[in-house]
Amino acid sequence: MSTYEEEHGIQQNSRDTRETRETSQEEQRRQVRSQLQELFQNFGSTGGEGNGHSDSTLLLQLLSQLLPESLQEEWLQEMDNGKNKGCPDTFAASLPRINKKVLKPSDNCSICYTNYLEDKYPLVVELPHCHHKFDLECLSVWLSRSTTCPLCRDDVMGHRVINEIDTTEAELEEDWGMYG
Amino acid sequence: MASLPKRIIKETEKLVSDPVPGITAEPHDDNLRYFQVTIEGPEQSPYEDGVFKLELFLPDDYPMEAPKVRFLTKIYHPNIDRLGRICLDVLKTNWSPALQIRTVLLSIQALLASPNPNDPLANDVAEDWIKNEEGAKAKAREWTKLYAKKKPE
Numbered sequence: 001m002s003t004y005e006e007e008h009g010i011q012q013n014s015r016d017t018r019e020t021r022e023t024s025q026e027e028q029r030r031q032v033r034s035q036l037q038e039l040f041q042n043f044g045s046t047g048g049e050g051n052g053h054s055d056s057t058l059l060l061q062l063l064s065q066l067l068p069e070s071l072q073e074e075w076l077q078e079m080d081n082g083k084n085k086g087c088p089d090t091f092a093a094s095l096p097r098i099n100k101k102v103l104k105p106s107d108n109c110s111i112c113y114t115n116y117l118e119d120k121y122p123l124v125v126e127l128p129h130c131h132h133k134f135d136l137e138c139l140s141v142w143l144s145r146s147t148t149c150p151l152c153r154d155d156v157m158g159h160r161v162i163n164e165i166d167t168t169e170a171e172l173e174e175d176w177g178m179y180g
Numbered sequence: 181m182a183s184l185p186k187r188i189i190k191e192t193e194k195l196v197s198d199p200v201p202g203i204t205a206e207p208h209d210d211n212l213r214y215f216q217v218t219i220e221g222p223e224q225s226p227y228e229d230g231v232f233k234l235e236l237f238l239p240d241d242y243p244m245e246a247p248k249v250r251f252l253t254k255i256y257h258p259n260i261d262r263l264g265r266i267c268l269d270v271l272k273t274n275w276s277p278a279l280q281i282r283t284v285l286l287s288i289q290a291l292l293a294s295p296n297p298n299d300p301l302a303n304d305v306a307e308d309w310i311k312n313e314e315g316a317k318a319k320a321r322e323w324t325k326l327y328a329k330k331k332p333e
Contacts, residue, residue, distance in 0.1 A: 109245060110278040113187040141244055142277050150278035 095125035111138035226320035230328030246275035258306035269299035
């Protein structure tokens with residue numbers, strides 16, 4: 001079984017000059033920190049399920065005692081953010097635009113509450129499946145962090161593939177009509 | 181401080197001109213993103229006849245991010261911990277920018293009417309609620325009388 005010193009490469013440092021020791025200690029601290037973060041997030045996410053249940057719980061408890069609460073919260077937040085990744089950047093821009101003529105004066109964006117027609121050149125898009133409309137700008141920000149429609153929580157990415165195939169087919173047919 | 185988004189101004193105006201029954205929300209004079217809130221306990225709940233004070237803060241990212249809401253009045257409820265923090269899906273993972281201050285406060289009022297001890301934030305309260313619902317409700321009523329008493333205006 002390896003000792004703590006061996007595992008963390010401390011022995012090696014003791015032979016180094018003072019200067020390199022300092023830099024490698026910093027490097028080590030970073031490594032230990034990221035290892036701790038990994039441990040914490042792993043055990044946090046599994047909740048100590050599966051094998052080694054009691055070990056995990058114990059370790060998590062131990063880790064929680066060692067780590068300042070602010071750091072734990074930061075790491076948990078990071079985990080949450082990782083889970084709620086949004087759509088790719090190109091998705092919102094690829095949504096069908098709504099012609100100004102079909103917009104009524106009372107229609108407004110449910111994200112910024114502004115009537116679309118207050119803008120001389122409104123840039124309004126529609127989600128293809130649920131047909132909910134939003135300002136492109138507002139919706140883009142939301143879809144960078146979520147994949148759901150703000151109004152009905154429909155998973156917009158769930159229909160993406162089908163939608164893409166549809167467009168290609170439509171384009172193909174058009175081409176056939178023109179050149180065939 | 182950055183200027184207040186139009187949406188926040190509109191929401192605030194609507195809250196004042198067309199208030200939700202049993203709920204008040206007033207922005208702080210010095211910080212228009214900070215609201216002092218009161219919610220009346222729903223009828224036929226252990227919180228009936230109580231008036232609960234809360235604070236609500238709209239973060240810079242609002243409405244992309246949910247408002248931060250906390251009970252200031254002590255309350256015995258399985259989804260509200262002793263610091264007043266609330267366990268409610270729309271305040272966390274189920275937030276949507278189409279929701280607003282009004283809907284959030286209505287959801288909190290609904291949470292008072294129907295506590296959910298199976299998704300607890302205050303573990304000891306939830307345990308009490310599951311094991312001895314009548315006793316827990318009696319305690320909630322007692323706390324309402326003690327801490328959330330309606331003040332004559």
